[in-house]
Amino acid sequence: xxxxxxxxxxxxxxxxxxxxxxxxxxxxxxxxxxxxxxxxxxxxxxxxxxxxxxxxxxxxxxxxxxxxxxxxx
Numbered sequence: 001x002x003x004x005x006x007x008x009x010x011x012x013x014x015x016x017x018x019x020x021x022x023x024x025x026x027x028x029x030x031x032x033x034x035x036x037x038x039x040x041x042x043x044x045x046x047x048x049x050x051x052x053x054x055x056x057x058x059x060x061x062x063x064x065x066x067x068x069x070x071x072x073x
Contacts, residue, residue, distance in 0.1 A: 013039045024065070 013033060020026030033039060047055075052069045059067045 007038075009041075013037065015040065 014030035015027050016030055017025050018028050027040065029039070047069075056067065056069065
């Protein structure tokens with residue numbers, strides 16, 4: 001896994017952000033990937049579900065849209 005990560009850093013995948021029909025913006029592949037390729041690195045904080053729910057409600061009150069929280073597994 002460490003070698004795959006190192007390779008992904010040295011040779012990043014070709015992706016672009018475009019307008020999406022599902023959400024305002026989306027990440028799209030410009031080339032085909034192999035199964036289990038590392039496409040992009042996520043950098044952010046790791047929080048519990050309860051806090052994610054509270055933040056989502058708070059962001060809705062503020063009118064902040066397009067806030068994405070997802071599970072890592």
